[in-house]
Amino acid sequence: KRPPASIIFIFGGSGDLNYRKLSPALYNLFLDNYMPEKFAIAGIGRSSYDNGAYRDRLLDGIQKFSRRKGEQNGHWNDFSQHVTYLQMDAEDRAAYSAITDFVKAKEEEWGVHPNVIFYLSVAPQLMPAIAQKLGSLNLCSDKHSTRIVVEKPFGHDLQSAHELNELLLSMFSEEQIYRIDHYLGKETVQNLIALRFANALFEPLWNRNYIDHIQITASETVGLEGRGGYYENSGALRDMVQNHILQVMCLIAMEAPVSFDANEIRNKKVDVLNAIRKFTKDKIHENAVRGQYSAGWRKGQEAPGYREEKGVDPQSATETYAAVKFYVDNWRWQGVPFYVRTGKNMHQKATNITLQFRQPPHYAFPTESAETFRPNRLTISIQPEMDIRIRFQAKRPGQSMELDPVEMVFNFDRQYGDDHAPEAYETLLLDVMEGDATLFMRADQVEAAWKVVMPILETWASRTPVDFPNYPPDSWGPEDADAMIARDGHAWINLP
Numbered sequence: 001k002r003p004p005a006s007i008i009f010i011f012g013g014s015g016d017l018n019y020r021k022l023s024p025a026l027y028n029l030f031l032d033n034y035m036p037e038k039f040a041i042a043g044i045g046r047s048s049y050d051n052g053a054y055r056d057r058l059l060d061g062i063q064k065f066s067r068r069k070g071e072q073n074g075h076w077n078d079f080s081q082h083v084t085y086l087q088m089d090a091e092d093r094a095a096y097s098a099i100t101d102f103v104k105a106k107e108e109e110w111g112v113h114p115n116v117i118f119y120l121s122v123a124p125q126l127m128p129a130i131a132q133k134l135g136s137l138n139l140c141s142d143k144h145s146t147r148i149v150v151e152k153p154f155g156h157d158l159q160s161a162h163e164l165n166e167l168l169l170s171m172f173s174e175e176q177i178y179r180i181d182h183y184l185g186k187e188t189v190q191n192l193i194a195l196r197f198a199n200a201l202f203e204p205l206w207n208r209n210y211i212d213h214i215q216i217t218a219s220e221t222v223g224l225e226g227r228g229g230y231y232e233n234s235g236a237l238r239d240m241v242q243n244h245i246l247q248v249m250c251l252i253a254m255e256a257p258v259s260f261d262a263n264e265i266r267n268k269k270v271d272v273l274n275a276i277r278k279f280t281k282d283k284i285h286e287n288a289v290r291g292q293y294s295a296g297w298r299k300g301q302e303a304p305g306y307r308e309e310k311g312v313d314p315q316s317a318t319e320t321y322a323a324v325k326f327y328v329d330n331w332r333w334q335g336v337p338f339y340v341r342t343g344k345n346m347h348q349k350a351t352n353i354t355l356q357f358r359q360p361p362h363y364a365f366p367t368e369s370a371e372t373f374r375p376n377r378l379t380i381s382i383q384p385e386m387d388i389r390i391r392f393q394a395k396r397p398g399q400s401m402e403l404d405p406v407e408m409v410f411n412f413d414r415q416y417g418d419d420h421a422p423e424a425y426e427t428l429l430l431d432v433m434e435g436d437a438t439l440f441m442r443a444d445q446v447e448a449a450w451k452v453v454m455p456i457l458e459t460w461a462s463r464t465p466v467d468f469p470n471y472p473p474d475s476w477g478p479e480d481a482d483a484m485i486a487r488d489g490h491a492w493i494n495l496p
């Protein structure tokens with residue numbers, strides 16, 4: 001079933017996110033027959049393009065970044081007829097009549113009242129002004145079919161996120177607001193719900209009685225990719241932990257939902273955020289480590305340090321790596337540490353989650369075998385590997401009782417082929433057109449997530465790091481992060 005007729009206005013239509021992600025996603029939806037029978041996409045931006053040049057630019061992005069690069073022939077022509085460019089200054093109220101006119105024209109042409117979707121993919125400082133101007137358009141009072149999609153970052157801290165929520169909620173109702181966290185659109189992230197709640201096997205063990213600790217890693221090999229201006233005011237904690245990592249942690253830690261209702265799932269997730277222990281300032285140094293990459297080498301090439309990147313202050317104190325030990329203070333998770341880490345310019349691009357189980361209560365095997373003994377682990381690889389592995393002990397064939405840790409692996413690509421997975425933005429854009437907000441952030445979730453990271457951000461802001469830069473490119477981050485987890489008798493799990 002296709003979604004109802006829709007018009008998608010993309011603010012930031014000439015920007016990078018649209019070029020790399022949104023347009024390729026919309027085009028893939030079109031190829032898969034998921035776009036509505038009647039649809040229009042209008043890119044809005046200040047740069048000047050005519051429709052032809054704008055379509056060419058989007059095609060260029062698709063050819064470079066789409067998961068289905070080779071499939072433009074024939075279909076692109078059909079798709080591109082639905083794409084328009086509106087050159088306008090989003091800060092000029094009068095210019096918004098172009099939007100109303102556009103909607104009116106489509107309504108007349110199609111003979112139906114379409115969904116009107118405003119996608120805000122703009123610098124955070126522009127968001128309030130745009131939301132305000134959109135809010136005063138008549139068509140935004142239509143709670144049923146007008147929606148606004150807000151890209152991250154959602155605020156710079158708790159206060160600004162709260163203000164943005166207040167502003168949006170004074171113009172739109174919560175059901176109209178779709179706050180994006182693209183990690184929630186990833187297939188392997190959504191599969192966490194299936195793994196946990198469609199199986200009887202794991203859930204009985206999924207608690208403090210059987211789990212020793214949990215690790216979540218989201219390491220990247222890229223550096224700034226020309227985003228110095230944004231990143232310098234953000235840092236790893238704001239850029240990755242406040243949103244993506246905490247959302248993944250919610251899916252790992254939440255209680256079972258009663259139904260798939262958007263609010264039911266979001267209620268269960270926000271319970272986790274509310275239960276995460278808020279550190280007092282004197283505890284931050286024991287539980288959080290920050291890092292910044294130095295100049296060095298990657299694959300035989302010289303790589304610049306963070307402080308040498310374009311748009312970055314040569315004395316910058318912005319962290320490009322963050323590791324935090326969280327506790328979830330509720331019945332299920334009391335005493336189980338969640339170690340999370342993320343960083344730029346690290347050794348490997350990998351997002352994965354590992355649950356390490358407790359030791360068996362009694363070890364009856366010969367003492368020699370203890371050397372090769374390893375505790376059970378369940379590892380869920382989100383990307384780029386997409387698999388789930390269980391580590392357990394097996395008897396090595398032979399006349400003595402010797403044990404080896406072995407693995408059972410489920411691999412998405414092997415099971416479904418390697419073109420099975422829609423990109424996160426495909427799923428999320430389709431959900432917006434269908435009016436399903438399950439995978440989007442509700443106002444209280446965003447604020448609860450900010451409350452988790454605020455004490456760390458404030459403490460870090462008040463103390464200049466003395467050891468920056470403190471990790472080389474192509475490494476696993478600063479030594480202090482290894483020391484933090486080693487104090488608990490553990491080590492970071494780096495998958496091969």
Ligand code: BG6
Pocket residue numbers: 152220239240351
């Ligand atoms: C974005 C961050 O939200 O997520 C980027 O702003 C980061 O800094 C990106 O690189 C990572 O996303 P993915 O899907 O590549 O893991």
